[in-house]
Amino acid sequence: MKLSHLSETLIGSEIVKLGGEIREKIRQGERIYNFTIGDFDPSIFPIPKELEDAIVEAYRKHFTNYPAAEGNLDLREAIHSFMKDEEGLDYSINEILVASGGRPLIYTVFRAICDIGDKIIYAVPSWNNNHYTHFVGGEHIVIEAKAKNNFMPTASDLKPHISDAVLISLCSPQNPTGTTFRKEELEAICDMVIEENKRRADGQKKLYVMFDQMYWHLTYGEIKHYNPVSLRPEMREYTIFIDAISKVFAATGVRVGWGMGPSAVISKMKAILTHIGAWAPMAEQKAVAYYLGNREAIHKYLANFKSEIEERLRRIYNGFAGLKKEGHPVDAIAPEAAIYLTIKIDLVGKTSADGKLLATQSDVTAYMLNNAGLAVVPFYAFGAEKNSPWYRLSIGTCKKEEIDEMIGKLREALISLK
Numbered sequence: 001m002k003l004s005h006l007s008e009t010l011i012g013s014e015i016v017k018l019g020g021e022i023r024e025k026i027r028q029g030e031r032i033y034n035f036t037i038g039d040f041d042p043s044i045f046p047i048p049k050e051l052e053d054a055i056v057e058a059y060r061k062h063f064t065n066y067p068a069a070e071g072n073l074d075l076r077e078a079i080h081s082f083m084k085d086e087e088g089l090d091y092s093i094n095e096i097l098v099a100s101g102g103r104p105l106i107y108t109v110f111r112a113i114c115d116i117g118d119k120i121i122y123a124v125p126s127w128n129n130n131h132y133t134h135f136v137g138g139e140h141i142v143i144e145a146k147a148k149n150n151f152m153p154t155a156s157d158l159k160p161h162i163s164d165a166v167l168i169s170l171c172s173p174q175n176p177t178g179t180t181f182r183k184e185e186l187e188a189i190c191d192m193v194i195e196e197n198k199r200r201a202d203g204q205k206k207l208y209v210m211f212d213q214m215y216w217h218l219t220y221g222e223i224k225h226y227n228p229v230s231l232r233p234e235m236r237e238y239t240i241f242i243d244a245i246s247k248v249f250a251a252t253g254v255r256v257g258w259g260m261g262p263s264a265v266i267s268k269m270k271a272i273l274t275h276i277g278a279w280a281p282m283a284e285q286k287a288v289a290y291y292l293g294n295r296e297a298i299h300k301y302l303a304n305f306k307s308e309i310e311e312r313l314r315r316i317y318n319g320f321a322g323l324k325k326e327g328h329p330v331d332a333i334a335p336e337a338a339i340y341l342t343i344k345i346d347l348v349g350k351t352s353a354d355g356k357l358l359a360t361q362s363d364v365t366a367y368m369l370n371n372a373g374l375a376v377v378p379f380y381a382f383g384a385e386k387n388s389p390w391y392r393l394s395i396g397t398c399k400k401e402e403i404d405e406m407i408g409k410l411r412e413a414l415i416s417l418k
Contacts, residue, residue: 071098
């Protein structure tokens with residue numbers, strides 16, 4: 001059967017494929033340490049009680065009809081107040097668009113800005129930029145970010161490609177790496193974008209930045225979150241923010257997200273979203289509007305939530321540091337933000353106890369799953385080179401009591417290699 005070019009050429013998700021293998025092993029009774037999911041186990045990380053109660057109450061009050069297409073007024077007013085107070089970003093209600101999480105908003109950014117053949121710049125590893133670029137028929141301008149920069153793109157990486165590009169997709173804190181932009185580097189990118197847009201003639205498309213900051217509350221230690229508009233106010237004209245409650249309140253299934261940006265772009269995104277119908281549910285919008293006004297509850301929740309996440313990240317990081325010190329070919333980047341740890345498992349060329357050569361990174365991924373019960377997502381699932389030895393480890397479903405056990409199993413699997 002012949003279907004559309006889009007459907008025939010769409011690349012399947014490596015994460016979904018890996019997830020299927022993991023579920024089958026668990027079904028068969030195997031002990032699997034599943035660090036693949038960019039989500040939360042609600043029994044470990046429940047949503048805030050005040051938010052949960054507000055959702056239930058909203059349904060009891062029968063808020064079950066259609067919400068406003070752009071998001072309910074009370075929610076957009078609450079977002080305006082929350083973002084102004086917490087991040088210093090002052091966007092009017094007409095510059096805020098609500099949807100069912102970040103994904104529909106990202107899709108509408110690509111749709112509102114990009115035409116077929118337009119140049120779209122994104123770094124790898126990164127989440128889903130390759131698929132969204134494919135959706136709109138854009139020209140993929142792919143930057144391979146380097147470990148020496150914590151896998152964050154630099155201005156010098158981007159600059160050779162910005163001529164005639166229409167969109168740069170940036171994310172900080174970044175999925176999958178859990179790393180962040182340093183102030184000076186993001187300033188340099190902003191200056192480059194401003195300079196490029198001044199160069200462009202009237203009537204020519206501008207160069208926009210989509211800035212996904214879904215994890216911006218979740219930074220650790222001395223790490224600070226920076227955004228383009230706070231660093232360079234001129235960037236307000238060219239920046240579209242993507243944000244949501246999904247990660248900051250462990251509320252991935254509640255489906256409330258928002259975009260902020262120039263009203264001319266936001267209005268077009270709204271028009272596209274109107275036809276898709278990917279609105280956040282009415283009751284959840286009412287509950288989030290209420291909860292965003294309860295700053296004391298939010299700060300209390302975040303203090304505990306961040307502490308629990310950071311403890312897991314640092315304990316696993318220390319475990320990998322210990323394995324590296326023992327001489328094993330592994331490494332990790334110190335935790336900075338989000339719920340992810342970037343780890344390195346460099347075993348290509350090794351031979352397992354049963355004589356099987358680990359010839360590719362896919363072999364390494366399978367070996368770790370089959371012999372250590374360790375399930376992590378390879379960076380090649382996020383667009384990096386197939387031979388990249390780096391992985392995303394997500395702690396959203398991690399029980400603290402399993403960490404030492406997992407490191408021990410990994411040590412055994414590493415020792416058994418030749």
